[in-house]
Amino acid sequence: MTFTLIAIDLAAALILSLALYYRRHRRRDLVVAFLGVNVGVLAVATSLGSAEVALGLGLGLFGVLSIIRLRSSEISQREVAYYFSALAIGLVAGLPAADPLIAGGLIALILAVMWGADHPRVLSRSRHQTVLVDRAIADERELQEELGARLGGATITSCTIQHLDMVNDTTLVDVRYRAAPPSTPSPSRRATASAALAGSVR
Known part of the structure; x- marks a missing residue:
């Protein structure tokens, strides 16, 4: 069961950091941070072998990330949400005696929420x-x-x-x-732009 959860966690961390975050925001340094936080929490929570200790670890790390947010002007609220998601995925997968189906469902829920909440079309203006x-x-x-x-x-x-x-x-x-909705150019402006482009090609 542990190896199944590790595989689920690694797949989810890659989806979160690469398919969602990096594809939309292109910050390589934070991809490394998300993966490091996720795998680190997974390793510690798995090795401790106690649900109470793992829960305390998770709450402590949430507090540490809150302090980092307050002391840093380079990390936006969006990126803090990705930090928390990476941490939560590692914690859910690393909890002792976690059921793979329940853990997999919770991890899928986190990914789905992040995909929808950070979608470019949501509140795009x-x-x-x-x-x-x-x-x-x-x-x-x-x-x-x-x-x-x-x-x-x-x-x-x-x-x-x-x-x-x-x-x-x-x-x-x-x-x-x-922001104001993008204006559609009038037919005359489109024709002028097309003519200018044709002239430059010649």
């Missing part, structure tokens, strides 16, 4: 940026109108002023918005 505006704007409504115009007609859902500089006339804003 939602954006989050920190914007430096070259005007000092204290009024929130005016600031939202200014940001919407500068972000290509986006719908501003939330904006928080982080720094208002009256001397240098700037405003630093944390803004969340929905």
